Amino acid sequence: MATAKTKQKILQTFLELLAEHPYEDVSLPLIAETAKVKLSDMRSAYSSKLKLVAAFLEQVDTAVLDERDEDMGDQPARDRLFDILMTRIDALAEHRDAVRALQEAAAKDPALALDLNALHVRSQKWMLIAAGIDLSGVKATVVAQGLSIAFGRVVDVWLDEEDEGMPRTMARLDKELDKGSDFMKRLKNVEGLAKGVRSFLRKASGGRKRWKDRQRETDPDTEFDGEAPAGA
Template identity: 40%
Template structure:
């Protein structure tokens, strides 16, 4: 069984290798050698290379969430989310060479791209929660996926920017969040009558529902 230190060494080894190699050229044996552990130790913690990457993403999530100072309650939702995502970008700063390599590999590898999208959906769900934004159901799923796409656009700017203050990245994030807010409000307006109709359909009082033995009523009941 691997120790916590060995687990961190494995995650760090993958990120270090990504700085000089493509994702497709890194094997589990390479990661074990870089981390200074045996394959048996690596296998006791991680099933796949993707699982190691997921651990890295989870560590980033935890760092961002731990930095929540709880002083954003009076800010509008978009400003709260901006603060959370800038904290995420600040946390990612040391890993930009590896992230550039990973992004280039994902453009050539649809399986990797799909895995990254799945990880991003989980992470951005936590970022929304940290910002105090709670959206349920299909609307919430759409909002989270929209945020994943928006943040991916911001990352492209972030990975190229050389200014330590990240002015271009901040401008891109502000632009994407404003655009996302407008898109969400439009989607919410469109979906509102649909959701009201569904509630009326399934929340009718029992007296208003058709008798199951009444042929006319059966013909008009929802499938």
């Protein structure tokens, strides 16, 4: 069983290799050889490169959760989310070239893109929690998916920005959050419509049942199944 120290060594080696080589060229044997660990330890620690990516993103999630500003609690949700996502950019900064390699690999490999998307959605659910945005069920997944796509666009800008103040990155994040706010409003409207439809169907179903009950009280021999009687 690989120790926590060995796992961290392997992960760090993976990120360093990824900063210098395309994702597809960074094999598990290469990582093990470079990290100077046995293949059995490599297998015990991370059974695939995707597991290594998942560990990296989890590490970033943890850094953001540790660094979140508790004083932002009384700010609007949009401002809290902006702060959290910029904190995430800061957490990614140390491994910028590795992030670029992952982005480039996903653009060429649809299967990898789907796998990475699932990991990013999981991370964005934690970012929403960190921002104090309480969602659950399908709604949480839908919003996290949208946020994952939006943040990917922000990362694309960040990767090409040379200004340390990141004005273009922040401007893009502002734009994406504005679009996200519009989406949330539409989602609430859809939710309201769906609730109205469900309420109508419940009432209609209840009214139909009451009508059938009255029919039976009036004529116990009547069977109503929603179809016209034979010969009608």
